[in-house]
Amino acid sequence: MSFEYFNTILMPMLEGAQMTVLLFLIAILVSIPLGFLLTLMARSSIRPVAWLAQIYIYVMRGTPLLLQLLFICFGLPMLPVIGEYLVMDRFVAACLGFILNYAAYFAEIFRGGLLAIDKGQYEAAQVLGLNKWQTMTRVILPQMFRVALPAVSNESVTLVKDTALLYAVAVPELLHYAQTAVNRDFTIMPFLFAGIIYLLITLFLTILFKWLEKRFKFQ
Amino acid sequence: MSIIEVSNLKKSYEKLDVLKGITFNVNKNDVVAVVGPSGSGKSTMLRSLVHLEEISGGSIRVSGEDLVKDGVYSKPQEIKRITSKMGMVFQHFNLFPHLTVKENLELAPRMARKEENSVIQRRSTELLEKIGLTDKATAYPANLSGGQKQRVAIARALMMGPEILLFDEPTSALDPELTGEVLQVMKKLAEDQMTMIVVTHEMGFAKEVANRAIFMDNGEIIETGHPDELFTNPKFERTRSFLIRSLK
Ligand SMILES: Nc1ncnc2c1ncn2[C@@H]1O[C@H](COP(=O)(O)OP(=O)(O)OP(=O)(O)O)[C@@H](O)[C@H]1O
Numbered sequence A: 001m002s003f004e005y006f007n008t009i010l011m012p013m014l015e016g017a018q019m020t021v022l023l024f025l026i027a028i029l030v031s032i033p034l035g036f037l038l039t040l041m042a043r044s045s046i047r048p049v050a051w052l053a054q055i056y057i058y059v060m061r062g063t064p065l066l067l068q069l070l071f072i073c074f075g076l077p078m079l080p081v082i083g084e085y086l087v088m089d090r091f092v093a094a095c096l097g098f099i100l101n102y103a104a105y106f107a108e109i110f111r112g113g114l115l116a117i118d119k120g121q122y123e124a125a126q127v128l129g130l131n132k133w134q135t136m137t138r139v140i141l142p143q144m145f146r147v148a149l150p151a152v153s154n155e156s157v158t159l160v161k162d163t164a165l166l167y168a169v170a171v172p173e174l175l176h177y178a179q180t181a182v183n184r185d186f187t188i189m190p191f192l193f194a195g196i197i198y199l200l201i202t203l204f205l206t207i208l209f210k211w212l213e214k215r216f217k218f219q
Numbered sequence B: 001m002s003i004i005e006v007s008n009l010k011k012s013y014e015k016l017d018v019l020k021g022i023t024f025n026v027n028k029n030d031v032v033a034v035v036g037p038s039g040s041g042k043s044t045m046l047r048s049l050v051h052l053e054e055i056s057g058g059s060i061r062v063s064g065e066d067l068v069k070d071g072v073y074s075k076p077q078e079i080k081r082i083t084s085k086m087g088m089v090f091q092h093f094n095l096f097p098h099l100t101v102k103e104n105l106e107l108a109p110r111m112a113r114k115e116e117n118s119v120i121q122r123r124s125t126e127l128l129e130k131i132g133l134t135d136k137a138t139a140y141p142a143n144l145s146g147g148q149k150q151r152v153a154i155a156r157a158l159m160m161g162p163e164i165l166l167f168d169e170p171t172s173a174l175d176p177e178l179t180g181e182v183l184q185v186m187k188k189l190a191e192d193q194m195t196m197i198v199v200t201h202e203m204g205f206a207k208e209v210a211n212r213a214i215f216m217d218n219g220e221i222i223e224t225g226h227p228d229e230l231f232t233n234p235k236f237e238r239t240r241s242f243l244i245r246s247l248k
């Protein structure tokens, strides 16, 4: 295998990897806050708000992400009357799908984090005169994020791998270029490269989250 | 002068009457020991005072102000102001695990009181010295022994300058060899004229430090008196049998 060939397949693949990373970053940066908002909504004392959030979480976790992506990319534009306004750029549509889906998973993770916090923490805060907002932001949330960290780490590695679903809605990403090169040149090298690139991304994430876990060990 | 006046305090969970009309006063500089069998309502009574429990009837006055009168609570901001005169120390410490010892002490004054930084720092330094944990200022609770945690919890409550301190079995979660250091701190507080209500199983401590003991059973105050009197010469059979059981 010549250096030149190496270059000709690697360049487009790295370009595809950019798309993968971009989707990952957008999805994670938006779905984490959105997921947290969902957690709060699901615990709301206003019943309809809580129900809405819970149903949303149930639907998003109970159906395949691929189905949701296809629905947003190809299904929405087919709706009568409003459909024509719902045609989006494929990548934008895919981002939306990932955000909506992952927000539900993060909401579940944060819910678990909140449940893990002893009610004595709320009581101590109350007796010390902290108000609800101060209790939430200074006492509960820092502990919740700490508890949720390993699960968030897990979920973000899954997200990296899920970006390959872009393939199904024909957004050219890492896997797409690998597949094209394999078909064209009858070599499996591109698949190996793709695998290595995914591994490098997840390795970076794993190290980052390990560092965060250590940094926020509170010991 | 009465700093706490409780009259006919009632609390029930659905059908279960946990407190059946409790009446007692606490005077300034009193150290009151509350004893009684498990489930008699000691914690519920203490928690009602700081509004961790909503009571079903009766009145609670704190230094002359109504927290709740004949079952009707004051306005929320009044409740907040009145309960802030009391500090509470829990059986399981309830320290904030994500904050260092010093941060645990300083969070509430900073947030709830918005006091000046230098004032807060001076007081936390002072209190850490008082509980003998100056060298643990930057440690996290996870790295402290149970006895150290409880001493920090006491200092944290003192940071808010309470007029009265409530303790709910402050040594029950500790290994026996660690209870001494906590009782020592409490004894010091008593010597400094701190008003305290202490739910405890430590009869020795109650006898030595308290000037009044209250015996509760089944949601009622059965008997109250000087600890020497109540523990050695109880008037009621129920008190006597409890004492015999708990001395075993
Ligand atoms: N949230 C609750 N719901 C229902 N019942 C409760 C609740 N909290 C306490 N109780 C009941 O109230 C009664 C008094 O409880 P409390 O904790 O005040 O007793 P205690 O004297 O502090 O006991 P211990 O010595 O075991 O701490 C018990 O029968 C308990 O089961």
Ligand SMILES: [Mg+2]
Pocket: B042, B043, B044, B168, B169
């Ligand atoms: Mg109790």
